[in-house]
Amino acid sequence: MTPTPIIIDCDPGHDDAIALLLAVASPEVELVGVTTVAGNQTVDKTTNNALRVLELAGRTDIPVYRGADRPFLRKQDVAPHVHGESGLDGPDLPQPTTREQDEHAVEYLAREIRARDGRITLVPTGPLTNVGLLFALHPDIRPERIVLMGGAIGEGNRTPAAEFNIWADPEAAQRVFLEGLDTTMVGLDVTHRATIKDEHTERMRGAGRIGSVVAELMDFYARFHKKRYPDLDGSPMHDPVCVAHLIDPSLMTVADAVVEVDCSGGPSWGRTNVDHRNREHFGDPNAKVGVDIDGNRFAELIVERIASLN
Ligand code: RIB
Ligand code: CA
Numbered sequence: 001m002t003p004t005p006i007i008i009d010c011d012p013g014h015d016d017a018i019a020l021l022l023a024v025a026s027p028e029v030e031l032v033g034v035t036t037v038a039g040n041q042t043v044d045k046t047t048n049n050a051l052r053v054l055e056l057a058g059r060t061d062i063p064v065y066r067g068a069d070r071p072f073l074r075k076q077d078v079a080p081h082v083h084g085e086s087g088l089d090g091p092d093l094p095q096p097t098t099r100e101q102d103e104h105a106v107e108y109l110a111r112e113i114r115a116r117d118g119r120i121t122l123v124p125t126g127p128l129t130n131v132g133l134l135f136a137l138h139p140d141i142r143p144e145r146i147v148l149m150g151g152a153i154g155e156g157n158r159t160p161a162a163e164f165n166i167w168a169d170p171e172a173a174q175r176v177f178l179e180g181l182d183t184t185m186v187g188l189d190v191t192h193r194a195t196i197k198d199e200h201t202e203r204m205r206g207a208g209r210i211g212s213v214v215a216e217l218m219d220f221y222a223r224f225h226k227k228r229y230p231d232l233d234g235s236p237m238h239d240p241v242c243v244a245h246l247i248d249p250s251l252m253t254v255a256d257a258v259v260e261v262d263c264s265g266g267p268s269w270g271r272t273n274v275d276h277r278n279r280e281h282f283g284d285p286n287a288k289v290g291v292d293i294d295g296n297r298f299a300e301l302i303v304e305r306i307a308s309l310n
Helices: 014-024 043-056 105-115 129-137 164-168 170-178 198-205 208-228 238-247 295-307
Strands: 004-010 029-036 064-066 121-124 145-149 183-186 252-261 272-275 287-293
Touching: 004 014, 004 105, 004 238, 014 029, 014 043, 014 208, 014 238, 014 295, 029 043, 029 105, 029 238, 043 064, 064 105, 105 129, 121 129, 121 238, 129 170, 145 238, 164 170, 170 252, 183 238, 183 252, 198 208, 198 295, 208 295, 238 252, 238 287, 238 295
Parallel strands: 004 029, 004 121, 029 064, 121 145, 145 183, 183 287
Antiparallel strands: 252 272, 252 287
């Protein structure tokens, strides 16, 4: 089976880091490049974290490209309360011995997608600033597929209305959904059912060098989620769901939907209004939206693949 070539556009971030590790541990996908964006932390820190995670996995052959340092219009907001000052607090991960490429992330994305004649899947797991800029600067660029972490049919997380990645740069997100590409939205409705529990963390802790680092990431990440979401059974693995969906599409159920991003200045800005019930006056679907996931099989995939790394 030929692996699916992917580029992960990310803001590591604990769950981004686990998504990167899941990708390099999985023969079903080929991680050809990583681009970074400001989101969970500044782009300096998210870039440093991407380099550190790839070096941990022994994959410094995968190039990293630095992207946008702030949203199109909205004020930059980082999340140290979730991911710490470094954006990857918890384990003592050494500073990288490699550095990012000189080319800007958006130019790399355009070059790589063109070189592959569009035959590549974009996996954005942070704010969509880079991807929005890509389509604004290079309207000819048509990746064959986008599987993005963001949004929600129901309750948000950054605000009651909006999920963080979309809230951080709603204008960029709206541009992406307007492109009419094969786009899958992995929202909180499924990621809150894709959790890693303490039992999974303990199994990874005992599964070698990288497993123990992931366990330390989970120790830090779970601290916030146990307080904010005591009703969740474990910590939500938002970004890894995108990669898991490409590894095993049977894990997540999707529905055709019309997704519209609230770019107003009101209290619900950044919300994804998702119509998956074919309501009148909503036009043709512009995305597939995750509506259910087999959380147990997802968690087993994470533990199995992380344990396979060393
Ligand atoms: O709302 C969750 C998303 O915001 C995840 O991608 C997390 O890493 C943060 O970027
Ligand atoms: Ca992220």
